[in-house]
Amino acid sequence: MSIDLARYGAIYRDALLDDIIPFWLWHGLDREHGGMLTALDRDGSLLDTDKSVWFQGRAGWMFGSLYNTVEQRAEWLEASRSCVEFLRAHCFSPEGKMWFTVTRDGRPLRMRRYVFSESFAAIAFAAYAKATGDLRAADEAAKALAIYLHYSFTPGAMLPKFEPTRPMKGIGAHMIGMVTAQEIRANLGDIEVSGKTCTEWITASIAEIERDFLKPEHEALMEVVAPDGAVIDHIDGRTLNPGHAIECAWFIMHEGRHRKDERLIALGAKILDWMWARGWDREYGGLLYFADVLGKPVQEYWHDMKFWWPHCEAIIATLLAWKLTGEDRYAAMHAQVHDWSFAHFPDREHGEWFGYLHRDGSVSQRAKGNMFKGPFHLPRMLAYCWRECAPGTR
């Protein structure tokens, strides 16, 4: 079985250039205060003027990357610049850590313990620096990554959520660290940040993921484990996030291709296999949001809903796995998740994708964006997969 790359490439290109990107440029870009508004209703009208700091970085990166890798369109560079300038002007607290949400005009609303605002700002600065040659932005990218690494990996730096009775660590810090370092390396070269090169940070995170989070005895990639990698047999410790793990799988395969390292490619493909088996809904199709490693009930209420982003990550992962291994079943899995996603998520009337479906694929909530959905997972998938489908890419 094979993938018709020309056919799929056209689908991804058309969705990216004719639907998703115009939707966000038209409805999301804030021409009054700069930056990106993401809380948009089905038709693009504004539901909430508050701004997600994550999305100033994510959109700044997305539009900068399109400019760098697809075509040098002035409107894309302008959108990236608008987000970068909003980040600079309004998104850093006096202590240097970044806000989580701000008002439309940039007054702070909420600070969180964790540092994903910083990682997304780092990739925005890096893509913008690449697009413009702005040395200040390159420096800001390295500094934002350094803040991210400090809070994520220096013991005691991040405010704890729990008492020290039962310590645990999450895979998210490693995944985001890895993809952030990959993007900075792609745009600024393999620079050194906080004592290691980007490649060395990536190596360290993959090693820790493989050593502590990957559980061959369960055929699963855990979301959280004890500091020594032990499975924590409580509800939170047992909860798997198949879409998140499949995203991790393609980050590792992507790195394997970059390094021409077949072992990493095989590691990523194995994670994809295991977590696809955990997450694919054999009754209704699509990917379930959460699953318990021992098959017990999950506490989070939306455990069996179908969110847009795990499907985007699985479309990338299956396409990449097929390209890198040539194995038939990845072509079949790609067709399966592509078809289910394109049958259920797109809004034929107003464009873009719905984000939140019930288990059976019916729409739960009609909005196009909020503080967690905006121009990131979907256009990233479309751009990545369009590129993968182009003739001549391995």
Added chain:
Amino acid sequence: MSIDLARYGAIYRDALLDDIIPFWLWHGLDREHGGMLTALDRDGSLLDTDKSVWFQGRAGWMFGSLYNTVEQRAEWLEASRSCVEFLRAHCFSPEGKMWFTVTRDGRPLRMRRYVFSESFAAIAFAAYAKATGDLRAADEAAKALAIYLHYSFTPGAMLPKFEPTRPMKGIGAHMIGMVTAQEIRANLGDIEVSGKTCTEWITASIAEIERDFLKPEHEALMEVVAPDGAVIDHIDGRTLNPGHAIECAWFIMHEGRHRKDERLIALGAKILDWMWARGWDREYGGLLYFADVLGKPVQEYWHDMKFWWPHCEAIIATLLAWKLTGEDRYAAMHAQVHDWSFAHFPDREHGEWFGYLHRDGSVSQRAKGNMFKGPFHLPRMLAYCWRECAPGTR
């Protein structure tokens, strides 16, 4: 239209005494370490040994109340005592604020900003003091209520979740304050705590709810508002919780009956009317979890799910409204929510109720309990409504 009190009373009594209470006594009561385990699977087997501090208080109160108001069964007093002693031994931090979760043997896991552990401990101590005459428990009830009142109503006492850019206040602090004071008054008399009697605290909270949270122009009771009562036109500010507001409605009607104050009864009935109209699902039946005051999309993913507890609160509220006003439509509403609930939530195979249904009434998650579901809303409803159905109660 009328309510057949004898028929409904038998349903509530049988469910309480033959199903719900035995389930929790058998599966939940921790005979090894004391206190109540609530993370139970469908058949009562243990999903997680961690303990909710809320539920040590809630169960301690529930069993103490059954002993005080239904029958002096030794096993109920023993269950209450077990929870009270677990609270005393393990649930207070060195600073006096209470934990949110602890391990099975009582080691601290998580502290939260808010103080609902304290309010539930207060009602447990009060019911236990009433049952036993234990003066220490009476004193502990007053002290826990004082901590609750301090953190909830002293400006600056509670760690803020948001920056001061857009201040807001929630109705939850007033609702829990009101019902906690009602329970302490019922068991210990109208004692003075932190400078006001229980009745005065209740009066103040009802006044603030009516002045700042009730919006006749929207026919809605808001969950959060600005300090001056203005509607905050952002997603969080617009989000209504009909089941929560209907719970507030019966707290106010209950107070109205206690005071023989027809104005309070009418206020509660109005809230019930408005929020029933907001929450009742005209397509599938049952109460939706969230709604936007302007009819816009809600961000929380489970907005259209059917949870057990709003239905419990609505069964109480409609029965009480009918008893206090005699209006036909409350009898119809009571039949509607009673029938839907008893058709969808009970587990005919293993007993007790499922907690989390999809919008269409199908079961989303099979567990009987977790850190938020245990022996509280459901047995409280059954006990309250059984009592209301007894001959001779007004």
